[in-house]
Amino acid sequence: MDFFQIYYKDEHLKHLYPFAIPYRNEGLTIFFENEPIxxxxxxxxxxxVSVCSWRLHQKTRNIFPVTKAALESNxxxxxxxxxxxxxxxxxxxxxxxKDAVVALDLLWNKLGYKRPGEARHPIYMNHYAARTDIYxxxxxxxxxxxxxxxxKDEELNEIMLRPSGYGKLSKGSDLKSVQSxxxxxxxxxxxxxxxxxxxxxxxxxxxxxxxxxxx
Numbered sequence: 001m002d003f004f005q006i007y008y009k010d011e012h013l014k015h016l017y018p019f020a021i022p023y024r025n026e027g028l029t030i031f032f033e034n035e036p037i038x039x040x041x042x043x044x045x046x047x048x049v050s051v052c053s054w055r056l057h058q059k060t061r062n063i064f065p066v067t068k069a070a071l072e073s074n075x076x077x078x079x080x081x082x083x084x085x086x087x088x089x090x091x092x093x094x095x096x097x098k099d100a101v102v103a104l105d106l107l108w109n110k111l112g113y114k115r116p117g118e119a120r121h122p123i124y125m126n127h128y129a130a131r132t133d134i135y136x137x138x139x140x141x142x143x144x145x146x147x148x149x150x151x152k153d154e155e156l157n158e159i160m161l162r163p164s165g166y167g168k169l170s171k172g173s174d175l176k177s178v179q180s181x182x183x184x185x186x187x188x189x190x191x192x193x194x195x196x197x198x199x200x201x202x203x204x205x206x207x208x209x210x211x212x213x214x215x
Contacts, residue, residue: 001046001047002044002049003019003129004020004021004051005022006024006025007023007053008177013054015058017057017066020052023036029182030160030182030190031150031191033051034143034147042140044132044135045132046132048072048129048130048131049130052127053127056127064080065212066080075210076130076210077123077198077207079123079127080128081123081211082211082212083124089119090118090119090196093192096165096192098165100189100193103159103190104196106156107149107193113142114204115204119200121211142201146194159189160188161189162188163187163188163189167186173187
């Protein structure tokens with residue numbers, strides 16, 4: 001099992017799980033954690049792999065404990081955060097981030113896929129683990145082509161760079177890094193659209209998504 005946690009400041013190291021493999025991400029692109037995900041997942045030789053942010057422990061609020069035993073258990077995809085059965089991930093994204101649903105649909109249409117209407121088993125922030133072959137299939141056949149298309153397609157690039165409003169929505173945002181490294185006034189829509197794609201892809205492919213036990 002390869003369990004990576006991405007960080008970009010030394011002060012983040014104290015927040016990592018003791019059994020995590022630290023990965024320092026020196027650069028920042030509009031794809032955020034998806035950039036190192038493509039590298040780490042495709043290079044993994046383990047039976048299972050996970051690539052999460054340094055804020056995983058904070059985001060799960062210790063309600064959903066990530067343990068070595070859970071990571072090494074039997075699953076296809078295991079999400080690290082459970083949401084209400086009534087939660088509608090795509091609809092909520094539209095409320096939180098203007099134009100995000102339009103951007104999502106445009107991406108899937110241009111890639112030639114018909115996306116599921118809603119995600120029955122939402123995965124947020126790429127906080128999940130998966131069998132390596134399943135994760136690599138997503139990276140190879142969806143994530144990498146999506147990133148290449150967003151980079152080259154003017155229409156898609158324009159909408160993905162629109163402001164998400166996250167800088168004002170979240171107290172934990174690092175807007176200074178976004179402004180200095182990307183030259184943008186706010187977080188772009190791109191990472192928020194992209195983080196909704198794994199659960200939609202796995203649903204389309206018929207992959208079973210399970211969850212960590214609640215403490």
